[in-house]
Amino acid sequence: MRDAYLIAMNELRVTIRNPFWAVSSLFQPIIYLLLFGPLLNGVAASRGLPGGDNAVQFFAPGLLVMNALFAAGFEGFTLRDKLDSGFIERLRVTPISRLALTMGFILQSAINLIIQSIALIVCGAFFGLHFDIGGSILLVLLIVLIGITMSSISFRLALIIREGGILAGIVNTFVLPAMILSGIMLPISFGPPIIQFIAKFDPFLYAVDASRALINGAIGDPSVWMAFAIFIALSVITLGVFIRGMREAVA
Amino acid sequence: MTDSIIHTEKLCKRFAGPKKEVVEAVRDLDLDVAKGEIFGLLGPNGAGKTTTMRMLCTLLSPSGGKATITGFDLARQPHEIRRHIGYVGQKGGMEHVASGRENLMLQAQLYRMSKDEARRRSNELIERLKLTAFADRKTETYSGGQRRIFDLASGVIHSPQLLFLDEPSTGLDPQSRARVWEEAKVLHEQGTTVFLTTHYLEEADALCDRVAIVDQGRIAAIGSPAELKKQIAGDIITLGYEDETRAKAAFQLLEGQRVILEKHDLGTSLQLYVDRGDEALPEILRIVGQGNYPAKSVSLTRPSLDDVFLKLTGRSLRGDGGQS
Ligand SMILES: Nc1ncnc2c1ncn2[C@@H]1O[C@H](COP(=O)(O)OP(=O)(O)O)[C@@H](O)[C@H]1O
Numbered sequence: 222m223r224d225a226y227l228i229a230m231n232e233l234r235v236t237i238r239n240p241f242w243a244v245s246s247l248f249q250p251i252i253y254l255l256l257f258g259p260l261l262n263g264v265a266a267s268r269g270l271p272g273g274d275n276a277v278q279f280f281a282p283g284l285l286v287m288n289a290l291f292a293a294g295f296e297g298f299t300l301r302d303k304l305d306s307g308f309i310e311r312l313r314v315t316p317i318s319r320l321a322l323t324m325g326f327i328l329q330s331a332i333n334l335i336i337q338s339i340a341l342i343v344c345g346a347f348f349g350l351h352f353d354i355g356g357s358i359l360l361v362l363l364i365v366l367i368g369i370t371m372s373s374i375s376f377r378l379a380l381i382i383r384e385g386g387i388l389a390g391i392v393n394t395f396v397l398p399a400m401i402l403s404g405i406m407l408p409i410s411f412g413p414p415i416i417q418f419i420a421k422f423d424p425f426l427y428a429v430d431a432s433r434a435l436i437n438g439a440i441g442d443p444s445v446w447m448a449f450a451i452f453i454a455l456s457v458i459t460l461g462v463f464i465r466g467m468r469e470a471v472a
Numbered sequence: 473m474t475d476s477i478i479h480t481e482k483l484c485k486r487f488a489g490p491k492k493e494v495v496e497a498v499r500d501l502d503l504d505v506a507k508g509e510i511f512g513l514l515g516p517n518g519a520g521k522t523t524t525m526r527m528l529c530t531l532l533s534p535s536g537g538k539a540t541i542t543g544f545d546l547a548r549q550p551h552e553i554r555r556h557i558g559y560v561g562q563k564g565g566m567e568h569v570a571s572g573r574e575n576l577m578l579q580a581q582l583y584r585m586s587k588d589e590a591r592r593r594s595n596e597l598i599e600r601l602k603l604t605a606f607a608d609r610k611t612e613t614y615s616g617g618q619r620r621i622f623d624l625a626s627g628v629i630h631s632p633q634l635l636f637l638d639e640p641s642t643g644l645d646p647q648s649r650a651r652v653w654e655e656a657k658v659l660h661e662q663g664t665t666v667f668l669t670t671h672y673l674e675e676a677d678a679l680c681d682r683v684a685i686v687d688q689g690r691i692a693a694i695g696s697p698a699e700l701k702k703q704i705a706g707d708i709i710t711l712g713y714e715d716e717t718r719a720k721a722a723f724q725l726l727e728g729q730r731v732i733l734e735k736h737d738l739g740t741s742l743q744l745y746v747d748r749g750d751e752a753l754p755e756i757l758r759i760v761g762q763g764n765y766p767a768k769s770v771s772l773t774r775p776s777l778d779d780v781f782l783k784l785t786g787r788s789l790r791g792d793g794g795q796s
């Protein structure tokens with residue numbers, strides 16, 4: 222486990238000091254809050270939003286889920302890069318176990334998400350977000366589970382796909398519809414029945430519902446345990462698949 | 473052999489090729505490398521050198537056969553082997569966005585050194601190898617030579633008994649290559665066994681105690697560079713021609729000449745192995761001259777490892793096909 226920690230800290234250090242990291246992880250959400258927030262306020266005024274008419278209260282929790290979707294979903298790129306440069310191969314000749322190597326990358330991705338999520342909540346507060354402390358801690362935990370799921374899938378794909386462009390295409394193909402159907406941007410209840418029906422199969426719908434409940438401290442809301450059940454299961458499965466992939470692809 | 477640090481028996485590796493055909497990258501490899509040797513695998517691209525090395529480094533599982541590395545069984549004790557070997561792959565393996573020093577620190581800590589120990593060892597190597605000037609820059613800003621020396625440093629950070637170097641000087645400028653060689657020699661003097669691959673004859677010749685010449689996954693010959701060259705008795709006469717037709721015609725003229733031990737048609741030149749070059753040359757020139765195919769150029773050389781390779785495989789190491 223010390224090895225996993227070493228790998229994670231090493232990766233985290235080089236990730237965080239990249240200026241692009243700060244920009245992409247904070248600048249984008251702020252733009253959303255700044256530009257999309259007022260738009261959504263208009264919607265809130267005319268049609269009303271579930272959970273009150275405060276657009277930030279509706280949108281900011283979803284933004285956390287969205288960040289997890291994209292940030293973790295594209296983690297595969299960093300792995301691809303490290304596979305190509307021979308860095309992974311170099312690590313594999315050291316006495317560190319395959320499992321520690323794998324967990325190092327997952328841990329790095331999780332810590333990264335925790336930092337970004339906290340920054341996002343603090344940011345949201347400036348835009349008038351009210352957050353319940355206990356609920357928010359659970360929310361960050363849920364975000365970590367989503368992150369493990371997404372980064373495991375992304376890492377696993379990176380082991381198979383050698384071309385960065387193709388990798389981006391595949392990730393986008395899945396992440397975009399998953400995001401729209403989750404009701405991050407607009408409530409799914411606005412859509413026609415068919416969309417509402419399909420959205421029921423989008424696990425992120427439950428995550429977004431749960432995140433809205435959690436930010437308000439509604440820990441007992443049924444969406445919360447649903448989301449946790451779904452993402453505990455998904456993260457265990459995807460992580461297992463990634464660990465196996467790492468064993469085989471780079472045995 | 474009991475004092476072999478690498479011992480393999482019928483080691484082989486098959487890959488599925490692009491059209492599902494079987495690629496036999498390494499075939500029935502029997503190898504013994506003694507402690508303290510600098511041992512080289514010499515062969516053209518695609519000969520199976522990297523595949524062999526990756527198997528011996530526990531990176532790739534063999535399709536068949538067995539091996540013992542540093543006294544441990546490759547199939548059952550890869551973990552023990554990893555503690556005793558160092559590996560510098562063809563691509564190096566530095567993390568681009570970290571500095572050379574950070575790369576060394578991580579490597580040292582993964583070999584179970586404490587943070588202080590890791591720092592001390594990294595500093596020591598950085599100083600000894602004169603890397604101080606750029607040790608704290610990101611490795612993506614390094615020149616090929618600077619990166620290569622750092623690769624080497626990370627390969628020896630834990631003072632391994634056995635160091636694997638895959639094409640250590642490919643693509644390097646002459647000064648950097650000299651530094652890599654120098655460092656390999658220093659390690660050799662300190663008792664480290666070095667196993668390297670190369671497609672440079674000069675490298676094999678200058679650096680290695682023993683060389684295995686590999687071609688198409690097989691060992692064609694094995695021995696010290698001097699022994700290998702001795703397999704080719706005498707001298708080599710090379711006749712150059714304007715075109716292949718003239719070369720071929722001259723080749724036919726020389727058919728059955730007893731002074732020529734062996735001859736190869738290399739396209740626009742002919743290579744003739746003779747016992748005594750000084751005596752054979754006038755005779756050969758007379759024959760091709762009288763036959764109206766005088767050579768455009770003539771040279772008389774001592775055999776090189778390339779000639780050994782050519783003799784064994786019928787192909788030249790320098791060119792990519794048969795012509796040189
Ligand atoms: N992962 C792989 N999958 C399929 N074929 C491979 C793989 N690695 C190497 N080969 C094939 O095995 C042969 C030997 O390759 P390699 O060991 O890299 O040669 P060398 O290092 O001597 O240039 C080549 O024909 C190469 O195409």
Ligand SMILES: [Mg+2]
Nearest residue numbers: 521522562639
């Ligand atoms: Mg190679």
